[in-house]
Amino acid sequence: MASHRRPVLAANWKMNHGPTEAAAVIETFLQRHAARDDRTVIMFPPAISLAAVREHTRERTDVKLGVQNVHTAEKGAFTGEISAGMAADAGASFVLVGHSERRHLFGETDEQTAQKCARVVAAGLTPVLCVGELLEQRERGETETVVLTQLRAGVSQLAVGDVRTMLVAYEPVWAIGTGRTATPADATAVHRVIREALRERVGASALDIPILYGGSVNASNAAALLAADQVDGLLVGGASLEPVGWASICGA
Ligand code: 13P
Numbered sequence: 001m002a003s004h005r006r007p008v009l010a011a012n013w014k015m016n017h018g019p020t021e022a023a024a025v026i027e028t029f030l031q032r033h034a035a036r037d038d039r040t041v042i043m044f045p046p047a048i049s050l051a052a053v054r055e056h057t058r059e060r061t062d063v064k065l066g067v068q069n070v071h072t073a074e075k076g077a078f079t080g081e082i083s084a085g086m087a088a089d090a091g092a093s094f095v096l097v098g099h100s101e102r103r104h105l106f107g108e109t110d111e112q113t114a115q116k117c118a119r120v121v122a123a124g125l126t127p128v129l130c131v132g133e134l135l136e137q138r139e140r141g142e143t144e145t146v147v148l149t150q151l152r153a154g155v156s157q158l159a160v161g162d163v164r165t166m167l168v169a170y171e172p173v174w175a176i177g178t179g180r181t182a183t184p185a186d187a188t189a190v191h192r193v194i195r196e197a198l199r200e201r202v203g204a205s206a207l208d209i210p211i212l213y214g215g216s217v218n219a220s221n222a223a224a225l226l227a228a229d230q231v232d233g234l235l236v237g238g239a240s241l242e243p244v245g246w247a248s249i250c251g252a
Contacts, residue, residue: 008233011240032247066094110153175215
C-alpha cells in the first residue's frame with residue numbers, strides 16, 4: 001500500500017440484509033468499529049436498505065454509503081431500476097459499476113458500464129469501477145487483456161478529472177465467493193497493470209486513485225492483502241455481512 005493513499009474498506013452486501021436486519025447489523029458494526037481518520041469505510045447495502053443504514057450512520061462521517069448498481073438512463077420507464085440521481089438523493093456517495101455479478105449474471109456490457117460511470121459522475125457521485133477476469137481467462141493468460149479492456153471501456157466517457165477521483169476494484173471472478181483468494185502478489189501484479197493504464201490516461205495523479213482488491217477477503221487474510229504493494233483497500237462480500245467480523249476487517 002502506498003502511504004499517501006488512505007485505505008478504503010468497502011462492504012458489498014449484495015442481495016442480503018433488508019432494512020430491519022441492515023439496521024441491526026450496522027448498529028453492531030458501529031459499536032465495534034470506532035471512527036478512525038486513517039481509513040475510509042464504505043457500505044454498499046441493497047438500495048432498499050440504504051435509508052436504514054443512513055439513519056444509523058448520520059453521526060459517523062467516517063462511514064460513507066453507496067449503491068450496488070444504477071441504470072444507464074437518467075429516468076424513465078425502467079421498472080425495477082434505480083437511477084444515479086435517486087441514489088444521490090437517498091444519501092449515496094458511491095456506486096459500484098460493472099460488478100462481476102452484473103456482468104456475468106445480468107449480461108452487463110462494457111458499453112453499459114461506460115454509460116453508467118458517466119451517469120454516476122453526472123449525478124455528482126463517485127464510481128467504483130469493478131474489473132476482473134474469469135478463471136478460464138486467467139488460465140489462458142488473458143488476465144491483463146480482460147482487465148484493461150474493462151478498465152479502458154469503463155472510463156471511456158469520463159473526463160480526466162473524473163477519472164482522477166474515481167475508485168477501481170480488481171475482483172477476479174474465480175475468487176468471488178469461492179474461498180479462493182488471490183495471493184497478495186497476484187493482486188499486486190494486476191493492480192500494477194491497472195495503475196499503469198490509469199497513468200496513461202491521467203498522468204502522475206493515477207497514484208492517488210484507490211485500487212481495491214475483492215474476492216474471498218476475510219478477517220484472516222485482510223491484513224496481508226491490505227499490506228500488499230498497490231493494494232489500497234478491500235471490497236468485501238460475504239465476510240462483510242456479519243458485523244463483528246466486518247469490524248475486525250476494518251481494523252486490519
Ligand atoms: P466475496 O467477498 O463474498 O468473495 O465477494 C467479493 C465481492 O464480489 C465484493 O464485491
